[in-house]
Amino acid sequence: xxxxxxxLIGNVGSDPDIRYPxxxxxxxxxxxxxxxxxxxxxxxxxxxxxxMLTGSNARIAERYVRKxxxxxxxxxxxxxxxxxxxxxxxxxxxxxxxxxxxxxxxxTQN
Numbered sequence: 438x439x440x441x442x443x444x445l446i447g448n449v450g451s452d453p454d455i456r457y458p459x460x461x462x463x464x465x466x467x468x469x470x471x472x473x474x475x476x477x478x479x480x481x482x483x484x485x486x487x488x489m490l491t492g493s494n495a496r497i498a499e500r501y502v503r504k505x506x507x508x509x510x511x512x513x514x515x516x517x518x519x520x521x522x523x524x525x526x527x528x529x530x531x532x533x534x535x536x537x538x539x540x541x542x543x544x545t546q547n
Contacts, residue, residue: 441513443511443514443532444510445471445486445508445510449470449504450467450504451468451500453465453467453490453495455495461524462491463492464489464490464498465489466519467487467488467497468488469485469500470483473485474505487532490534497537498537506540508538510537510538511534514531514532515544516532530540
């Protein structure tokens with residue numbers, strides 16, 4: 438048996454990038470920041486994750502998710518390969534989201 442499951446709670450780093458590769462098929466790509474305390478100094482470390490959403494999750498993201506939104510997501514870790522503009526092969530980790538819940542917006546202090 439094997440399991441590939443990711444669960445994250447964090448804040449969205451920028452407004453979602455929404456694309457329609459085909460009619461009636463929407464894809465949303467966004468970044469999510471998670472924080473944790475590490476080491477004896479208890480320093481806070483931020484990790485950035487790339488999320489890919491399709492279908493109803495992408496439509497919800499298009500309509501309601503903005504920079505600073507707090508999200509709960511579940512999904513699967515996937516690796517994508519591509520060639521950059523310098524013809525160098527790159528490999529990136531992406532979370533294919535299957536479950537998403539809006540938890541509210543990060544408060545902004547003026």
